[in-house]
Amino acid sequence: MASRTLDHKGRPVVVVTGLGLVTSLGVGAETCWSRLVAGHSGIKPIRRFSTQGLKTTIAGTVDDLDVAPYSAFDLSTAMAESAAEEAISQAKIGRTASFPGPLIVATPPSEFEWPHLREIYDAHPNNALTGYKRLLANARRERFGGLARHVRFSAIADHLKQRFGTEGAPLSVCTACASGATTIQLGLEAIRRGATDAALCIGTDATVHPEGLIRFSLLSALSTANSEPTKASKPFSRTRDGFVMAEGAGALVLESYDAAKARGAKILGVVRGCGEKADEFHRTRSKPDGAAMIGAIRKTLADAGVEPHEIDYINAHGTSTPENDKMETLSLRAVLGDHLLRTPISSNKSMVGHTLIAAGSVEAVFSILTLERGVLPPTLNYDPDPDLPLDVVPEQSRQARVRTVLSNSFGFGGQNVCVVFSGEPA
Amino acid sequence: MPNVQDDVWITGIGLVSSLAEGAAAHWNRLSNGPQRPVIDPQRFAPYTVHPLVDIDFSKQIPKTSDQKQMERWQRIGVYAAGLALADANLSKDPALLDRTDLCIAAGNGERDLALDSRILAAIGSTGESGAYLNQELATGLRPTLYLGQLSNLLAGNISIIHKATGSSRTFKGEEMAGVSAVEDAVSRIQSGQGELFLVGGALNAERDDALLGCEVAGSLYQGPYRSVWQRREQGGGLVPGSVGAFLVLEASNHARRRGALPYARIANVVSDSTRRRAGDAAAAGARLFGRLGITPATGVLGVLSGASGVELPTSEELLFLAGLERRGFTPLIRAWGSVLGHTLEAHFVVGLALAAMAVSHDTFYPPFETSEVEHASDMRPDRILVTAFGHWRGEGLALVQSAW
Numbered sequence: 001m002a003s004r005t006l007d008h009k010g011r012p013v014v015v016v017t018g019l020g021l022v023t024s025l026g027v028g029a030e031t032c033w034s035r036l037v038a039g040h041s042g043i044k045p046i047r048r049f050s051t052q053g054l055k056t057t058i059a060g061t062v063d064d065l066d067v068a069p070y071s072a073f074d075l076s077t078a079m080a081e082s083a084a085e086e087a088i089s090q091a092k093i094g095r096t097a098s099f100p101g102p103l104i105v106a107t108p109p110s111e112f113e114w115p116h117l118r119e120i121y122d123a124h125p126n127n128a129l130t131g132y133k134r135l136l137a138n139a140r141r142e143r144f145g146g147l148a149r150h151v152r153f154s155a156i157a158d159h160l161k162q163r164f165g166t167e168g169a170p171l172s173v174c175t176a177c178a179s180g181a182t183t184i185q186l187g188l189e190a191i192r193r194g195a196t197d198a199a200l201c202i203g204t205d206a207t208v209h210p211e212g213l214i215r216f217s218l219l220s221a222l223s224t225a226n227s228e229p230t231k232a233s234k235p236f237s238r239t240r241d242g243f244v245m246a247e248g249a250g251a252l253v254l255e256s257y258d259a260a261k262a263r264g265a266k267i268l269g270v271v272r273g274c275g276e277k278a279d280e281f282h283r284t285r286s287k288p289d290g291a292a293m294i295g296a297i298r299k300t301l302a303d304a305g306v307e308p309h310e311i312d313y314i315n316a317h318g319t320s321t322p323e324n325d326k327m328e329t330l331s332l333r334a335v336l337g338d339h340l341l342r343t344p345i346s347s348n349k350s351m352v353g354h355t356l357i358a359a360g361s362v363e364a365v366f367s368i369l370t371l372e373r374g375v376l377p378p379t380l381n382y383d384p385d386p387d388l389p390l391d392v393v394p395e396q397s398r399q400a401r402v403r404t405v406l407s408n409s410f411g412f413g414g415q416n417v418c419v420v421f422s423g424e425p426a
Numbered sequence: 427m428p429n430v431q432d433d434v435w436i437t438g439i440g441l442v443s444s445l446a447e448g449a450a451a452h453w454n455r456l457s458n459g460p461q462r463p464v465i466d467p468q469r470f471a472p473y474t475v476h477p478l479v480d481i482d483f484s485k486q487i488p489k490t491s492d493q494k495q496m497e498r499w500q501r502i503g504v505y506a507a508g509l510a511l512a513d514a515n516l517s518k519d520p521a522l523l524d525r526t527d528l529c530i531a532a533g534n535g536e537r538d539l540a541l542d543s544r545i546l547a548a549i550g551s552t553g554e555s556g557a558y559l560n561q562e563l564a565t566g567l568r569p570t571l572y573l574g575q576l577s578n579l580l581a582g583n584i585s586i587i588h589k590a591t592g593s594s595r596t597f598k599g600e601e602m603a604g605v606s607a608v609e610d611a612v613s614r615i616q617s618g619q620g621e622l623f624l625v626g627g628a629l630n631a632e633r634d635d636a637l638l639g640c641e642v643a644g645s646l647y648q649g650p651y652r653s654v655w656q657r658r659e660q661g662g663g664l665v666p667g668s669v670g671a672f673l674v675l676e677a678s679n680h681a682r683r684r685g686a687l688p689y690a691r692i693a694n695v696v697s698d699s700t701r702r703r704a705g706d707a708a709a710a711g712a713r714l715f716g717r718l719g720i721t722p723a724t725g726v727l728g729v730l731s732g733a734s735g736v737e738l739p740t741s742e743e744l745l746f747l748a749g750l751e752r753r754g755f756t757p758l759i760r761a762w763g764s765v766l767g768h769t770l771e772a773h774f775v776v777g778l779a780l781a782a783m784a785v786s787h788d789t790f791y792p793p794f795e796t797s798e799v800e801h802a803s804d805m806r807p808d809r810i811l812v813t814a815f816g817h818w819r820g821e822g823l824a825l826v827q828s829a830w
Contacts, residue, residue, distance in 0.1 A: 050556025131543030132634035151639035154599035193617035413582025
C-alpha cells in the first residue's frame with residue numbers, strides 16, 4: 001500500500017532534499033532558475049578557442065567559474081563541486097566533508113585534449129621520432145603526472161569523493177545524454193533496496209573544445225544557426241536544425257522519506273519512479289516506431305505507479321534535432337494519447353543548450369523547481385511544427401500548479417531513461 | 427521492502443583473450459600447466475602486450491557495415507558478449523533478450539592515430555594552430571569515429587548486434603568499472619530489481635593511445651616479461667592484455683524456470699575506494715573481506731587475484747592476503763594477470779569467469795607463474811575469492827561459490 005513512507009510497491013519513498021546547478025545561465029540553482037523562467041538564453045558565440053572554419057561557432061559554455069586554462073576535466077570537476085556543495089548545503093545533510101551515502105556521478109569522456117598531446121609532444125623538440133612513438137618516448141623521459149587526471153575515468157569521482165567524503169566506492173557512469181537521469185535511477189534503486197539512506201547524484205559535462213564540437217558537427221547533430229545564437233536552439237519548432245552544445249552540472253541529494261523526515265529536512269520533491277529501455281535500431285537514431293522510447297516511458301510510469309493522465313507537465317529531452325523532437329513527440333503521444341495535447345511541455349535546452357552527460361541532472365533540478373514554484377519554464381524560439389501537436393509553453397513562463405512531472409532523457413547508443421517527480425506526499 | 431531473496435547464478439561465460447577463444451578453451455589452457463603467456467614484446471617495445479588471438483569477428487558480427495561502425499575494443503566486446511549469450515542459451519530467444527539488462531564496464535575507444543600524428547607534426551611547425559586544427563579535424567576525422575570512442579557505445583553495439591535491450595548502463599573507472607557493473611547487477615538480482623543481466627567489458631591493449639595514458643600515469647611495465655609478482659625489482663607496472671569478458675548473471679529462480687544451469691554463484695561483492703596512502707589498500711582489503719561473511723571462516727581459500735603488477739597496490743594486496751593466514755585461512759593464490767595481462771575495465775569480470783569455471787570443474791588452477799607466491803595444490807575449490815585492487819584507485823572483492 002502506498003503511504004508517505006512506502007510507495008505503491010511497498011518500497012521506501014525516495015525524496016529530494018538538496019539541489020545544485022551550474023549552467024550557461026549562471027552559477028547556483030536560484031540564479032539559473034530566475035533566468036530560465038525569465039526566458040534568458042545562455043547560448044553565445046564561442047570565445048574559448050578559435051572557431052575559424054567551423055560550421056558551428058556557438059555554444060552554451062560556462063564562463064563564470066574561475067578555471068584557467070580550460071580543460072574538460074578541470075571545468076567538469078569545478079562545476080560538479082559547485083553544484084554538489086550547493087545541494088549538500090541546502091539539504092543540510094551530514095557533517096562537513098562527510099556525506100552519509102554513496103556518490104554517483106555522470107562524467108564526460110576522459111581523454112587528452114590537443115594542448116595536452118602537444119605538451120607531451122613538444123617536451124623534447126629535438127626528438128627524431130614522430131607521432132605516438134615520440135609521445136611515448138617523451139612520456140618515458142619525463143613524468144607528466146599532472147596530465148594523468150585527464151585520462152583516468154575514475155578521477156572526477158575520486159576528486160569529488162575526497163571533497164565531500166561520500167561513502168564507499170563512487171560510481172562513474174555514462175549512458176550518453178541520458179547519463180544524468182541514470183545517476184538518479186541508480187540512487188533511487190540503492191535507497192529502495194535499503195543499501196543506503198542517502199545518495200549524492202551528479203551529472204557534469206564541460207566538453208566545448210575543438211574536437212568535442214567538431215565530432216558532433218561531423219555527426220550532423222549541431223545547429224548551424226550561428227548568426228543569432230540565442231535563437232539557435234528551437235526545440236519542437238518547424239525550423240529546428242540540431243542541438244546547441246552546452247556545459248553544465250546538476251546535483252541532487254536523494255534520501256529515503258523516513259531518513260529525511262527523521263532529521264527534519266525540507267522535502268523538495270519525490271522521485272516517484274524511473275524506467276529505461278535500450279534501443280537496438282541504430283547507433284544515433286531511434287527505431288522508427290519509437291518502441292524503445294515508448295518502452296522507457298511506460299516502464300517509468302509503471303515503476304512510479306502513475307497513470308498517463310496523471311502526468312501534468314513534461315520536461316522534455318527536446319534537443320532541437322529533427323530526429324529527437326519527432327520521436328519524442330511520437331512516443332509521448334503513444335503513451336499519453338490525447339492527454340498529451342492538454343499537457344504542457346517545455347525544453348530547458350532552448351535556453352541552457354544541451355548539456356549532454358549532465359542534461360538529465362540539470363533538467364531534474366529544473367523539474368523539481370517547477371514543482372516547487374508552480375511556474376512552467378518557457379521554450380524559447382518556438383515556431384510550431386504542425387507535425388508535432390504539443391502544448392509547448394512558448395516564450396514566456398506559465399503559472400501552473402503541477403503535481404507530477406515526467407522528465408525524459410535519451411542518448412546515442414539507444415539509451416532511453418525517464419524519471420517521474422512529484423511534490424511532497426500529502 | 428521487497429525481499430525476494432534470489433541467488434546470483436553465473437549461467438553464461440564469454441571470453442576471448444591472448445590465450446584462447448571461448449570459456450572451454452580457456453579452461454583447457456589454464457588448467458593444464460605450466461603456463462606460457464602469449465606475449466608480443468616487439469610491436470610496442472619497450473612495452474609488452476598480450477595480443478588478442480586471431481578472431482573471425484564475422485562469426486558474431488555478420489555485417490561488415492556493423493564491423494566498420496565499431497572500433498576494435500567494441501568488436502572484441504560485442505564478440506565476447508555474443509559468446510556469453512550463446513553459452514547461456516539466450517541468443518535465439520528474442521523475448522528473453524528483450525528484457526536482458528546490460529551492465530557494461532568501459533573506457534574510451536581508439537583515436538585516429540595517423541591523423542593525430544599528422545596534426546602534431548604540423549602544429550609543431552606552424553605556431554598558431556587554431557584554424558589549422560579545426561580544418562584538419564573537420565576534414566580528417568571519420569564522421570562516425572566518435573561512435574567508436576564513446577564509452578556507452580560498447581553497450582549500444584551489443585544491443586544492435588545481439589538485440590539485448592532490457593536496459594543499458596555503462597560504468598567507468600578503470601578496474602572499478604568492472605566491479606561497479608558486477609555489483610549493480612548482483613545487487614539488483616539480490617533485491618528483486620532484476621533477473622537477467624549481461625555483464626562485462628573489453629580492452630584492446632594493442633593501441634599506442636591507450637599505452638600513452640598508462641605511461642603518463644606511470645603505470646606501465648617496461649622490460650622483459652615477468653609475472654605480476656616478479657616485477658618489483660623493475661619498479662613494477664602493468665602489462666596490458668587484449669580481452670573481451672562477459673557473464674550472464676541470472677536470478678537462480680529465473681534460471682531454474684528456463685532450465686539454465688549455473689557454473690557457480692556469486693555469493694557476495696563488496697567494494698571501496700581509498701586514498702591510497704601507505705596501508706590504505708591492505709586495510710581496505712581486510713575490512714572488505716570481513717564484510718564478505720565467508721563460512722566456514724577457516725581453511726583453504728582459493729584466491730584469484732586481479733593484481734596488476736603496479737607496485738603499491740600489488741604489494742598491499744599481498745599484505746592483505748598474508749593477513750588472511752592470521753585469520754585462519756590458507757590462501758591459495760593465482761594472479762590471472764600473469765597469463766592474460768592486465769585488462770582494466772574487464773579485469774574483474776575475467777576473474778569471476780575463471781573462478782566460475784574452477785568451481786564448476788571442482789578443480790583449481792595450477793600456479794600461473796613460478797614465484798614463491800603461488801603454490802601447487804590439489805584443492806577442490808567450493809569457494810573462491812576474487813580480488814580487484816585497482817592500479818590507481820578502488821578495491822573490490824567477490825566470493826564465488828558452488829551453486830549447489
